Amino acid sequence: LAKTTQPISMDSYEGQEVNITCSHNNIATNDYITWYQQFPSQGPRFIIQGYKTKVTNEVASLFIPADRKSSTLSLPRVSLSDTAVYYCLVGDDGSARQLTFGSGTQLTVLP
Amino acid sequence: DSGVTQTPKHLITATGQRVTLRCSPRSGDLSVYWYQQSLDQGLQFLIQYYNGEERAKGNILERFSAQQFPDLHSELNLSSLELGDSALYFCASSLSGQGTSGNTIYFGEGSWLTVV
Numbered sequence: 001l002a003k004t005t006q007p008i009s010m011d012s013y014e015g016q017e018v019n020i021t022c023s024h025n026n027i028a029t030n031d032y033i034t035w036y037q038q039f040p041s042q043g044p045r046f047i048i049q050g051y052k053t054k055v056t057n058e059v060a061s062l063f064i065p066a067d068r069k070s071s072t073l074s075l076p077r078v079s080l081s082d083t084a085v086y087y088c089l090v091g092d093d094g095s096a097r098q099l100t101f102g103s104g105t106q107l108t109v110l111p
Numbered sequence: 112d113s114g115v116t117q118t119p120k121h122l123i124t125a126t127g128q129r130v131t132l133r134c135s136p137r138s139g140d141l142s143v144y145w146y147q148q149s150l151d152q153g154l155q156f157l158i159q160y161y162n163g164e165e166r167a168k169g170n171i172l173e174r175f176s177a178q179q180f181p182d183l184h185s186e187l188n189l190s191s192l193e194l195g196d197s198a199l200y201f202c203a204s205s206l207s208g209q210g211t212s213g214n215t216i217y218f219g220e221g222s223w224l225t226v227v
Binding site: 038044046087 | 113153154217218219
């Protein structure tokens with residue numbers, strides 16, 4: 001069972017690149033890494049998912065080193081509207097705990 | 112818009128009462144998940160159904176129950192309500208029942224429950 005650890009909060013300025021790292025030392029062979037974004041009083045929104053190396057989509061990139069014990073969500077040129085909580089999820093053990101969100105990282109983008 | 116529909120959006124009820132929250136998953140999704148989010152607890156996984164069958168159970172109280180119907184919509188029943196049950200209840204859906212593995216989970220906008 002892979003437990004995740006993320007920073008509780010991060011601050012950034014508009015236009016900067018933000019990298020949020022998630023540690024998952026006990027990740028299993030079949031586990032995927034998924035990131036979600038949540039705004040206050042809204043449901044979490046899928047951002048990106050990966051298994052190894054690098055994944056990029058229109059909103060973010062996900063970097064996963066060879067040992068897969070951590071992953072980094074990269075948000076290019078953030079804006080004020082990127083202020084939200086970001087969650088990292090890991091797991092594929094068929095249990096309920098793979099669906100458990102941790103505390104997440106509160107990203108605050110400043111003008 | 113995630114395609115997951117939840118009703119009602121807001122609900123105020125008294126302690127001791129029973130309420131039912133309803134969820135319609137995205138078209139084609141077979142799996143439904145329920146989560147509870149309160150100010151001091153964060154997102155708590157309650158239960159998952161896949162194609163009508165219970166697949167995984169999290170921190171769901173015995174006063175709460177859920178089911179998924181043949182048309183794949185789901186209901187979460189909350190009974191003997193207490194003040195502490197006031198929270199935002201999210202429903203989510205996905206195509207398969209494999210949780211996060213290569214499987215995207217889409218969340219609805221939630222149902223706000225206030226118990227007074």
